[in-house]
Amino acid sequence: xxxxxxxxxxxxxxxxxxxxxxxxxxxxxxxxxxxxxxxxxxxxxxxxxxxxxxxxxxxxxxxxxxxxxxxxxxxxxxxxxxxxxxxxxxxxxxxxxxxxxxxxxxxxxxxxxxxxxxxxxxxxxxxxxxxxxxxxxxxxxxxxxxxxxxxxxxxxxxxxxxxxxxxxxxxxxxxxxxxxxxxxxx
Amino acid sequence: xxxxxxxxxxxxxxxxxxxxxxxxxxxxxxxxxxxxxxxxxxxxxxxxxxxxxxxxxxxxxxxxxxxxxxxxxxxxxxxxxxxxxxxxxxxxxxxxxxxxxxxxxxxxxxxxxxxxxxxxxxxxxxxxxxxxxxxxxxxxxxxxxxxxxxxxxxxxxxxxxxxxxxxxxxxxxxxxxxxxxxxxxx
DNA sequence: ACCTGAACACCGTTCAAGT
DNA sequence: ACCTGAACACCGTTCAAGT
Numbered sequence: 001x002x003x004x005x006x007x008x009x010x011x012x013x014x015x016x017x018x019x020x021x022x023x024x025x026x027x028x029x030x031x032x033x034x035x036x037x038x039x040x041x042x043x044x045x046x047x048x049x050x051x052x053x054x055x056x057x058x059x060x061x062x063x064x065x066x067x068x069x070x071x072x073x074x075x076x077x078x079x080x081x082x083x084x085x086x087x088x089x090x091x092x093x094x095x096x097x098x099x100x101x102x103x104x105x106x107x108x109x110x111x112x113x114x115x116x117x118x119x120x121x122x123x124x125x126x127x128x129x130x131x132x133x134x135x136x137x138x139x140x141x142x143x144x145x146x147x148x149x150x151x152x153x154x155x156x157x158x159x160x161x162x163x164x165x166x167x168x169x170x171x172x173x174x175x176x177x178x179x180x181x182x183x184x185x186x
Numbered sequence: 187x188x189x190x191x192x193x194x195x196x197x198x199x200x201x202x203x204x205x206x207x208x209x210x211x212x213x214x215x216x217x218x219x220x221x222x223x224x225x226x227x228x229x230x231x232x233x234x235x236x237x238x239x240x241x242x243x244x245x246x247x248x249x250x251x252x253x254x255x256x257x258x259x260x261x262x263x264x265x266x267x268x269x270x271x272x273x274x275x276x277x278x279x280x281x282x283x284x285x286x287x288x289x290x291x292x293x294x295x296x297x298x299x300x301x302x303x304x305x306x307x308x309x310x311x312x313x314x315x316x317x318x319x320x321x322x323x324x325x326x327x328x329x330x331x332x333x334x335x336x337x338x339x340x341x342x343x344x345x346x347x348x349x350x351x352x353x354x355x356x357x358x359x360x361x362x363x364x365x366x367x368x369x370x371x372x
Numbered sequence: 373a374c375c376t377g378a379a380c381a382c383c384g385t386t387c388a389a390g391t
Numbered sequence: 392a393c394c395t396g397a398a399c400a401c402c403g404t405t406c407a408a409g410t
Contacts, residue, residue: 039394175327181368228405380406
């Protein structure tokens with residue numbers, strides 16, 4: 001009857017996030033999460049319907065975290081520099097937290113990403129930034145092109161796909177510079 | 187003593203490829219592979235050291251298959267049109283065989299992609315194509331930019347990341363057109 | 373030489389029993 | 392109201408025993 005909770009939703013998500021950051025989502029076991037929050041695995045089902053729901057909650061947090069960093073990185077300089085900074089922040093997050101990044105951009109199976117309000121508002125801000133560079137006509141297409149390039153680069157880098165030598169940083173800046181220039185104007 | 191084999195390496199890879207194409211690599215069970223080739227799961231260990239090795243073999247085949255399609259799609263037109271056709275073939279493969287595509291471009295864990303000779307030769311041909319468009323100076327950077335954009339787009343499309351409406355085909359052609367133009371010349 | 377059943381350790385998930 | 396041990400079905404993998 002006392003029903004004193006040993007843990008909480010936030011506790012569980014935080015522990016799961018830490019574990020995923022360390023070993024990736026597919027290596028996450030409920031037993032490990034449970035131990036990290038001082039409980040047994042079956043108790044997790046009191047707060048989450050299943051394992052996938054826990055992973056999804058972590059993905060939502062990671063998406064917000066990434067958007068926050070991108071917005072902070074944008075700063076106040078010229079618009080094209082702001083756009084590049086946003087892209088660099090995305091790549092940077094992918095390098096520093098590859099497993100969390102993968103959760104946002106490469107969700108597996110049923111774990112489709114669910115974005116927060118906060119996340120959504122931040123993405124809108126990035127959209128407006130791009131609108132100032134391109135004009136209103138093709139903003140959606142431009143955003144998709146820029147994000148696709150950046151994610152593709154980060155994803156391939158993470159997967160070890162760049163095996164032919166050369167300076168990968170140089171390649172990123174080369175592609176980013178050319179693409180951002182190509183997006184200018186209507 | 188008779189030792190009449192019931193299956194073969196090729197058999198197993200073909201069955202695994204079919205199963206992965208249908209349900210994705212992480213849903214592949216050795217029991218299903220074994221049943222498909224008319225054997226019991228433990229017998230698979232006579233030909234492959236572990237599950238990951240089977241998945242890796244399928245990935246190698248998928249990589250070759252993709253490169254073959256890209257090369258075939260290039261055709262004989264103007265160089266920029268050939269480059270675009272190669273990118274479109276990549277996106278097309280990602281849409282038609284998403285699970286096999288993911289195996290090539292988004293390998294998980296230890297399953298780093300191993301390319302065969304045939305695959306490598308085809309990639310070289312694509313490189314030369316790009317060199318004719320860009321000149322020799324930044325071919326590596328250009329190839330990485332073009333592949334990053336195409337993979338990023340295909341990956342996000344596959345993950346259902348383009349949720350804001352708009353015509354996704356138009357966005358792809360928009361980005362591809364601007365990027366290829368931006369890569370022209372030294 | 374190859375195949376097999378049985379066993380092992382490890383999963384996610386369910387549920388009746390405890391407080 | 393929350394937590395737990397036990398059980399279940401399902402994994403990949405190992406291995407002694409079969410032919």
